[in-house]
Each structure stands twice: as C-alpha cells, then as structure tokens.
Amino acid sequence: MSELKSPEAKRVPHSDDSHSEGSEDETDWIVTDKEPEPALKADLDAARALFGEGSVRSTQLCPKTYWVRLYVPVKCTALSSTVCTAWSLKLEIPICVDLCLPGTGYDFGVVEPSMLKQIRQEGFDEFGLEKQLMQILTDFCRVCKSCAWESFSSVDNTTMDEDTPEKLCRRFELKKQSLMLQALADKHMGFLCCLGRYLQLRLPTLHEYCAICDSAFSLPPMMMRSVCPRELCTYQFGEFGSKITSAEGMNNHAEVVDLLVCMLLAAATSPRRHLILDPYPNVYLGEQLRVVLHPESKDFGTLETYVHELQSVRKSVGNQLGASWSAKTSSMSAEAAALLKWTVASNRSFLAPLQDNERIEAFRTPFQYLLVSAPPDKEARFQELKKQFGTSFAFHGSSSENWHSILRNGLKNASNTKLMTCGAAHGPGIYLSTASATSLGYTRHEQKVGGDAVALKRQKTGNRFVENQRGLVMMAVCEVIQDPTRLRKPASQIWVAGVEELVCTRFFLVFTEAEHFGMNVCTLKLDKEIRALVEKSRYAG
Ligand SMILES: [Zn+2]
Structure with a gap:
C-alpha cells in the first residue's frame, strides 16, 4: 500500500498487533482513528446494519483517505458445496473487499474503480474469484459514477431455449443490467450496501460470464467457469487457469x-x-x-x-x-x-476421481469419476422437475473422440448433429440406456484397436495411468427425469430424452477394453446405491 503514503501521513506504532494481517503493514500509516465525515459514516453504519456487526472495518489512512474493509456474507442458496469446490469459493467465509475511500466529499457515485484495492476470502488462499469479482465491482463503480443505470432495462428473460449466439449474449448482458438495478433498488441505503448486494447477486451467475473480463458469453453456460475468446483472456486463462477456475x-x-x-x-x-x-x-x-x-x-x-x-x-x-x-x-x-x-x-465440466471406498463395485472399473456438467441454475431446475416426476439412472455411452466436446458443450441432442455416429434409430434426442451393454455399443466408432493389450499401471487414485489410450471406453451415468411426455422409451432398456433439461450427468466411467467385455449391469437394479452416492457427493463439504 506504499502508493497511499502521503506527506501528511506519519508513522505510528501498531496499536494492536493481533489485527495486523501478515506482512501487510496497513496500520503503519494511521494518523488517527477519528470518525469519518457524516456521509461516509452513514454509509459504513448502513453496511454494518445490512451485513452484520463486524462486517465493516475502517481506519483513517491519511487525512484524505479512509481505508475500509467490507465483509460480504456469501448467502447463496443456489450454490451447492460442489459448485463452491469447482469455483474455489468457501460458503462459510465472507468475501472481503478492501477500498480506499475519500475522507471528504464522499457521496454515492464518487467511488472510482481505482479505489477498489483487493478482494479475497481470509484464510482461504485458493480463493479463485478475485479477477472476475474485481471486474464486476469495477464495472459497478463505473455505472454508479456515470449514472449509466438510468438507461438500463430491468427485463430479465432467462429462459434457456436454444438461441443464436448473438441472442444468448444479449440476454446475459440484459441479465447483468437487471441485477445491477436490483442491487440499486435500495439506493438510499448507500453505496457500500448496494456494492455488497450486487456482489451477492452476481455470485450464482459467475459461470455465465468471462472469468476474467466478465463479458457475456455467446455459448450456453456450463458448470465450470470459463473465459471469452478475446486474446488476453484466453492467454491469461492458459497461464493462470487453475487459479481462476478450479478448486484445490x-x-x-x-x-x-x-x-x-x-x-x-x-x-x-x-x-x-x-x-x-x-x-x-x-x-x-x-x-x-x-x-x-x-x-x-x-x-x-x-x-x-x-x-x-x-x-x-x-x-x-x-x-x-x-x-x-x-x-x-x-x-x-x-x-x-x-x-x-x-x-x-478449457474443460467446462467438473471431474474428480472417486476414492476407493466411494466407488460402485458393480461398474467393474476402478476408473470412476464424479462428473458435473450442469451449472447451478440448470441443477436447480432439474431438482424442481425431480419433485414433480421423480428420476431414474441410465448410462450414456459415446465414442471416446466425442467426450472432448461433451465436457465443454454438455450432452446435446446429438442425434441430429455432428456427434451422431450410431444413427438415430428412435428419432432425435439424447440416447440413454439402463443396460451397460447397450450403452457400451455406442462407445465404439470404426476404431480398430491393434493387438496391443491395454496395460493398466496400478497406482494411487489420482495418478493412475492407462498405457494405451486408444483402447479406452467411456460413458456417463446420468440422472434422468421421468417425464412421460418428454422421455420416450421406444425399446426395452432404451430411453430417448427429447430435451436437455431432463438429463444431468452424475458419474463418468472409463473402461479399458478387457474390463468392459465382462460387464452387463442394469442401472435400475443399482438405483439405491447410485442415488446414495449422488446425495453424498452433492453435499460433501
Ligand atoms: Zn474475457
């Protein structure tokens, strides 16, 4: 914070060392703990009233500047523990925003983006949202300063029909405007309250915007946060991707x-x-x-x-x-x-190996993974439909060359698209089967594997390695809404989901050839076991 030193500031000893944060010597330049002017004081008090006692700390840094730390609680029911893990966020720790605010002439709309200093979660070094949240609050300051919100539209049409990329992008831009207006609805509460509210409102929507510049996507959102195609975002993402989008x-x-x-x-x-x-x-x-x-x-x-x-x-x-x-x-x-x-x-689905004691033995492979592709809003919609119709589990098999796309674009109604390799014998839709043998039939595509046997190196989970990757067979275990009008069951053990919202991926299975020959299991018989594992992974801390 050396840029904040001013001629007026003079060094004073730490009054209370227990409050000093690591190597930051922010208390070094205190002039006085004098109360701020009424406008700033009212703002700080309002934020304290809204976000709770202890949610605001302030210190006069020099006669012209107050250093303010705002703790915004992460109160978002839409964020499950899996989402938080995937996004590098801790639900129970408030998000801490540091600002340097003017001691005189403070008012709504005077806060410049340069007055935002830092965003983090204390005690959680892996916090992965800093770049995007900084951009979000920077934009918010700009909008407040320029009064740009006066021309915003409060229309928030978030229905997820298939759309052109332009329409999709426009819809997310409008959604952002609508959330800003929502945050500004109680403008009389003061700037800091609105800033904190906007931060809270934006948390469940992070995956719908670039993880670096927060611009709207022209692609339907997926579980993992991602970046827009701009050069700088793409480059930074490659360089710092793990810090930006993945957890621990x-x-x-x-x-x-x-x-x-x-x-x-x-x-x-x-x-x-x-x-x-x-x-x-x-x-x-x-x-x-x-x-x-x-x-x-x-x-x-x-x-x-x-x-x-x-x-x-x-x-x-x-x-x-x-x-x-x-x-x-x-x-x-x-x-x-x-x-x-x-x-x-660029991976947009959350994939994590299941530990030895979590795996379902009947699947006959040690390569079992948690696979979450649906973003929080899609999962919430899925849970609503589940209450209405109930769910069952089924396999979705696809050739190993298709999974690069599936993990990044989601399971699509592929029968009429480029991913189709096995024909759409029962019309368009997402093909699923309750019998592993049927789904495994969809995993092969003119791929002649040579005589090399697939050798599996037995190693610790997390570092296992299959020598011949050409022999790998992959399929997902999906939870499927039993909506009789939209889920067709044209043949024994075959389901065709007409719309994507009926299907959520839960697990991912990888087989070496030798293993899958011996497997024929029925998901309906394993329902209890699979369901218990889904519940366990959804709420795992
Ligand atoms: Zn970007």
Whole structure:
C-alpha cells in the first residue's frame, strides 16, 4: 500500500498487533482513528446494519483517505458445496473487499474503480474469484459514477431455449443490467450496501460470464467457469487457469488431466475431427501472444504435430511417473505445453476421481469419476422437475473422440448433429440406456484397436495411468427425469430424452477394453446405491 503514503501521513506504532494481517503493514500509516465525515459514516453504519456487526472495518489512512474493509456474507442458496469446490469459493467465509475511500466529499457515485484495492476470502488462499469479482465491482463503480443505470432495462428473460449466439449474449448482458438495478433498488441505503448486494447477486451467475473480463458469453453456460475468446483472456486463462477456475487442484488432479488429454488425442486424430474437435484449441504463447493454434484458422497439420508430441511424452514419461507425466513440461516444446494447459483450462465440466471406498463395485472399473456438467441454475431446475416426476439412472455411452466436446458443450441432442455416429434409430434426442451393454455399443466408432493389450499401471487414485489410450471406453451415468411426455422409451432398456433439461450427468466411467467385455449391469437394479452416492457427493463439504 506504499502508493497511499502521503506527506501528511506519519508513522505510528501498531496499536494492536493481533489485527495486523501478515506482512501487510496497513496500520503503519494511521494518523488517527477519528470518525469519518457524516456521509461516509452513514454509509459504513448502513453496511454494518445490512451485513452484520463486524462486517465493516475502517481506519483513517491519511487525512484524505479512509481505508475500509467490507465483509460480504456469501448467502447463496443456489450454490451447492460442489459448485463452491469447482469455483474455489468457501460458503462459510465472507468475501472481503478492501477500498480506499475519500475522507471528504464522499457521496454515492464518487467511488472510482481505482479505489477498489483487493478482494479475497481470509484464510482461504485458493480463493479463485478475485479477477472476475474485481471486474464486476469495477464495472459497478463505473455505472454508479456515470449514472449509466438510468438507461438500463430491468427485463430479465432467462429462459434457456436454444438461441443464436448473438441472442444468448444479449440476454446475459440484459441479465447483468437487471441485477445491477436490483442491487440499486435500495439506493438510499448507500453505496457500500448496494456494492455488497450486487456482489451477492452476481455470485450464482459467475459461470455465465468471462472469468476474467466478465463479458457475456455467446455459448450456453456450463458448470465450470470459463473465459471469452478475446486474446488476453484466453492467454491469461492458459497461464493462470487453475487459479481462476478450479478448486484445490481438483481439476489439476494428474489423472483428470491425463483423461482430458486422452480425449483431445482421440478427437484430434479422428477422421471426423473437422466436425467433432469442438472447441478447436485456442492457444497463445508468450507475452507477445503469438498465435499457436486458433479456431478461426484451423490448421490440423500443426495441431497434429503437437498432439503427437504430447502422445509420445505421455507414453515415455507416463510409464515411470503415471498420470503425473503432464507435470513434466520440461520434456515438451513450449507449444505442446501450452496446448496441454489449454486442454485443462478449457474443460467446462467438473471431474474428480472417486476414492476407493466411494466407488460402485458393480461398474467393474476402478476408473470412476464424479462428473458435473450442469451449472447451478440448470441443477436447480432439474431438482424442481425431480419433485414433480421423480428420476431414474441410465448410462450414456459415446465414442471416446466425442467426450472432448461433451465436457465443454454438455450432452446435446446429438442425434441430429455432428456427434451422431450410431444413427438415430428412435428419432432425435439424447440416447440413454439402463443396460451397460447397450450403452457400451455406442462407445465404439470404426476404431480398430491393434493387438496391443491395454496395460493398466496400478497406482494411487489420482495418478493412475492407462498405457494405451486408444483402447479406452467411456460413458456417463446420468440422472434422468421421468417425464412421460418428454422421455420416450421406444425399446426395452432404451430411453430417448427429447430435451436437455431432463438429463444431468452424475458419474463418468472409463473402461479399458478387457474390463468392459465382462460387464452387463442394469442401472435400475443399482438405483439405491447410485442415488446414495449422488446425495453424498452433492453435499460433501
Ligand atoms: Zn474475457
């Protein structure tokens, strides 16, 4: 905070060391604890009344500036513990906003973005929302200062029909405006109350906007936060992706990284890659942001070079290190390492290995993962439908080359799209089966696997590694709303969901070939076991 030193300030000793925060010597420049002018004092008191005793701390930093720390409670019922884990947020810790406010002439709308100093959760170093929240509050200050809100529309039309990218983007822009108006509804309470309210209102919507610049997306939102295609956002995301979007290294679990790379390899080397490698990698290198790979100028030859490099590093290093081969970026070119980072950062579904004691034995594979693709609002809608119709579980199998896209775009009504590989014998929709053997039939696509047996290196969960990634078979266990008008059951054990909102992914299963031959289980018989595991993972702390 050295930029805040002013000639008027004089050094005083710490009055109470228990309040000093680590190495920040913010108390060094106190002149006095004199009460602020009435306008600022009224604002601080109002915030205290709204957010609770102890939610505001203030100190006069120098005659012209008050340092204010506002603790905003994270009160969002829409955020489950899984969402918080995936977003690097702790529900029970208030979000702490530091501001330096003017000691004289304080009023609504005088707060400049530069007066925002820091946003964090105390005692939680992995807090991952700082960049986006800083942008959110910066925009809020600008809007208040310029009175731009006077022209905002309060229409909030959040129905999630299929839409053009432009319409979708516009809808999220309007949603942001409507939330700002909501936060400003009690403008008489003062600026800090409105700022804190806006922060609370925006928390459940973070995944609908860029995790760095907070601009609206033109893609339907998914569970994991993501960035817009602007160069700087994409670059920063690759560099700091784990800090921005994933929690406690969950997404960086070596095994999950390895799985994401296997999916990329399958998609990028598929004869159908022009169709199914969606998104195509968006990779920049160095501070000059040199373009390595870009969706607007797809170059599959270049992509193949780096993909083959990853494949060979995976093969040679993986045998010794297990899935954590991906951490050994020193054995790759800078381009291949950047592609690897992008692969992890661009994942938009939450994937975490189940521990030994959590797995369902009947699935006959040790490779079981929690898979959450639905964002909080979709999950909330799903829970409403569940109360009305009830749910059952079913498998969704798809060729391993399709999962790169599914994890980033969600399970789509793929029968009429590019992801279709097995025909839509029973009309359009998301195909599901209660019998594993049927779903496993959908996981193969003209993929001739050579004589190499798939060798599984037995290692600790989190670092397991399958030697021959071409033999992998993947499917999801989904929870499905039993709405008789929209879920068709055209054949024994086959369900076709007409709309996406009927299906939520819960678990992800990976089989090596040898394993899946012996498996034929029925989800209906495992209902109790699967349901218990879903409940447990939803509320796990
Ligand atoms: Zn952005």
